[in-house]
Amino acid sequence: MRLRDHLRQQTRPLHRRTEQLLDGLDIRTRSGLDRFLLVHHAAVMPIERRLAASTMAERWPFRLTDLIAQDLATRKLTPTQGVMAAQFQHAHPLGLCYVLGGSRLGARFLLKRLSGAEPAPRYLTRAPDHAIWPWTLSLLNSPEADAAPWDAVVNAAETAFASFADALTLVETSKESIDELAV
16 A cells, blocks of 8 residues: 555545535635635645745745735735644644645636636636646655655644634634624
């Protein structure tokens, strides 16, 4: 068994839960797409910061947070504070790459769902999706992955998946506060 298969098997329940939570955001509406971008910014930012501080710094060639920040600025949205970065302090970079790389596969599906209802954000259209997943697969099929502590890699992936649920809670909480002030 390869690390990728082990990760997929071990994180399947949390992956499904994360997808179900995010499916509740109707990205065909302005409000749903705004919340989607805010959630992704809050979740992806600390993951990419951890990758930048890890042995993966020179190898993770993508800056998804920058794309999301550009989308938020275009939409005149203030990013929600990111999820707790401390939870990623010792997270194994391979697990984080697995989650971010896999999320780009989901971006293709989300673009189809948009189908012109809202202008497609840079985060979904300009990220090098064609490169991220193959890059991730190459990494997960490398001798480095075979030698990695698989439990630590799985734990990192689980933490990354959970960060999206945490980010959704942050965004929904801040949205409720904003809505209450507007009354």
